[in-house]
Amino acid sequence: MVYVVHKDDASSDANAEYTSKVLDALRSRSIEEETALAAEKHGLRYLDLGIYPVDEKIVFLLTKEQAMSYGAALFQKDKGKLRIALSEPENVAARTALTTIATDLGLEPEFFLVSRPSIEKAWHEYDKKPLIENLDFMHVTLKGDDLQKFESDFSELLEIKHNASKIPTSRILEIIIAGAYKLRSSDIHFEPFEDTVRLRYRIDGELQEIGQLPNEIYRLALSRVKMISKMKINIRDRSQDGHFFVELEKKRIDVRVNIIPGNHGESINMRLLTGEEAFVPVEELGLRGRAYDEVKRQTERPFGMILNTGPTGSGKTTTLYSLLNSVNSPHLKIITIEDPIEYVLPGIVQTEVSKDKSYTFAQGLRAIVRQDPDIILVGEIRDEETADIALNAALTGHLVFSTLHTNSAAASIARLMELGAKTSSIVTGVSIFIAQRLVRILCPKCKASYVPAQKTVTALKKILSYISPKAGVVIPDDIPLLYKPAGCNDCNFTGYRGRKGIFEVFPVNEKMGALISSGALENEIRAAAIEDGMLTMSQDGILKVIDGNTTMDEVWDSAGKEEALQSLYDDILSDSNVKETIAKGGTQEEV
Ligand SMILES: [Zn+2]
Structure with missing residues (x-):
């Protein structure tokens, strides 16, 4: 990758000229x-x-x-x-x-x-196939003995349909959970249809079909899951929650289970919590430039609210855990209220909202404030009372971490006001607004590079040209290569391995504070934040594409509604040559 940052001496100019010649040759x-x-x-x-x-x-x-x-x-x-x-x-x-x-x-x-x-x-x-039908797929993270064992275990499960009693029920679950763990899945889904039950794993956020289980096997598995998660076996018409632990490769895995009734029987979702997601270093979250500096700076202050927003599954909790871990120290008292506690954090008092409403976010938070904490994590702000107490805590010398369910950083302000917050408390209480999505990361082992056409480079450079110099990121002078997924054993043949955030972040500084106080609309706040150096999620995503970390497919899936991306694609779809042909009376189909 060629980044030309300084152009102040003659030799770098000459280098740049040489590089650009080489690039032209490659491109042609x-x-x-x-x-x-x-x-x-x-x-x-x-x-x-x-x-x-x-x-x-x-x-x-x-x-x-x-x-x-x-x-x-x-x-x-x-x-x-x-x-x-x-x-x-x-x-x-x-x-x-x-x-x-x-x-x-x-x-x-x-x-x-x-x-x-x-x-x-x-x-x-x-050519996308269920994992189990594609043995190459299974060569995956399973290697050697592991692989052979999983393959034979699994085919045993599928072939046993005529005599299900042959296999112990505990074994069925063990095979399925061990397989999910080996494939780095976060969730296991059992979905009953008329004749069979579909088994899917969620890997890096994407559902992958594993295979179809015979009904008879599923019935046994379902009873066993209910039993070990301490649910009522005879209840089939209501949703039930439970959990159990398994130990795999000397690691304790918390399996959180939810069962819901359906027209073809009960569906099970199992979430595997290994705890690894709770300990991502701040440097590895995917924040860059000013966004990274500001998040670090605001996290190190003793008070104020750090608010992260995004839909479910956007990684906002992982980010807050990571920030919380970065400031965790023996001389600080840290208390959380979560729904539910996702990971056990050492040295931190964690509490959980209760299902019977005897300990809600608002009640819990009120109690926590009386415990003399330095830092509080509120899992989510979703009602007026919680918003009020959390902002108050931030205003009275506590560092508060929380999340909101909105789509963008700028939209959080309107959401807080809907929840009854006064602009004055927002401006003085909230130190930084963050919004994020997750994109899958290209597998470093197998990603393939190619030389893009000039037209593609021009369109990408145009969208990057809107980035404010205040964003503190290096904008590449040229885009010599782009990357695409291939597929290898290391990445389950998906071409991707792991995920990272794409972020937009703006601190509530004097300028932004004045704007919010004046009652500015969401798009005005957003525009001012961009001018003030905020990268949008799609710009951050495109920079990660150019760095070779992810692909536009991923950015589109997670930030496709952003206007900047829409305009990029309008640019890419349009073509001046074609327009000219049409203007001359031809059509684009004309050969
Ligand atoms: Zn790979």
């Missing part, structure tokens, strides 16, 4: 650039599916056979348009057939020329 030979040129020749728009998201539901509107025979893939549907990737611009018959398919769907076809690697990426959707 790149498959993507060649495809872009071919697109121009054929009056088509060029697109790089390495950075433009492929919607798997749309891909399946064509069968694999159709897609292969047309050399094409459907990849997006938007505003009455069906976006179609072509890899063979001369295949006129394919275009005619695809136009008919789009029209039959009531959609207008939009054709794009893409490279071979791009079309293969879309076609890859056809």
Whole structure:
């Protein structure tokens, strides 16, 4: 990666010039650039599916056979348009057939020329299989003996349907839980359908189908789960919660269980808590530049509120645990109130909201304040009373960590006001607003690089050019390479391993405080925060794409609604050449 930061001496100028020549040469030979040129020749728009998201539901509107025979893939549907990737611009018959398919769907076809690697990426959707059906998949994190054992255990489970009593029930669960642990899953889902029960694992936030369990095996497993989680076995029409512990590879794993009734029987969700997520160093959360500095600075102050927002599963609790751990010391009294306690933290008094409402966030927090704490963690602010006490605690010499369920950092202010908070308490109480999402990280062992077309580079650079210098991040001068997932044993053949946050962060400084006090709207606060050096989540995501840490698919999945991303994709979809052709009376389909 070439970052040109200082341009103040002649030798670095010469270097930069040389580097840019090398890059030009590389680019002119790149498959993507060649495809872009071919697109121009054929009056088509060029697109790089390495950075433009492929919607798997749309891909399946064509069968694999159709897609292969047309050399094409459907990849997006938007505003009455069906976006179609072509890899063979001369295949006129394919275009005619695809136009008919789009029209039959009531959609207008939009054709794009893409490279071979791009079309293969879309076609890859056809080859995704349940893990158990794809033995390569199982070569995974399971190695040697482990792998063989899991494979044989699992096929035993699936083959035993005619004589389920052959296998001890405790063994069934053991196989399933050990398999999930080995594959680094956070959750195990059992979902009953008419004839079988689907077993899925959530790995790095994505659900992966493991296989179908025979009903008879599932019934045994269900009773066993209820028994060991101390639930009522004969209750089948209500939701139940419970938990149990297992020990795997000398590690104690807390398994939190929820069961709900359904039309084909009860579904089980098991969450595996290994405790590892609770101890991510602050440096590894994914914060960069000013966002990192400000979060560190505000965390080290003795009072004020650090508010992290995002939907469920966005990693906000992990971030707060990480910050809390970074300030944990024997001479500070730290108390938490959580729902439920997710990880046991050493040296910290943790309390849990009770199901029967005798200890709520508000009641608990009121009690905690009387315990003379220095630092308080409130799992979530979701009612007026909690908002009020938490802000008050922050105003009266406590450092308070909490979360809110909103989509962006700027939206938190409106949410707090909905919860009855006065702007004056928000401005003086809250020290920093954080919002985050999680993106999967490209597997460092197998990620593949490619040279993007100039058009792609220009579009990415344009969105980065909106970043304020105050954000304190290094903006790359050029984008010589982009990265894409491949797949290897280390990453369960998904191409990704682990997750990191993409963040937007703004401290409530004098300027932001004055704006909030004046009753500014969410978009005004957001604009001012950006000007003041806030990276948006999508900008942070794109920087992580350019660093080779993640992909645009991931950023799109987690921050796709952000206006900056929308405008990036508008840029990528538009093409001046095509517009000119249309203006001259031609159409984009014209060859
Ligand atoms: Zn890999």
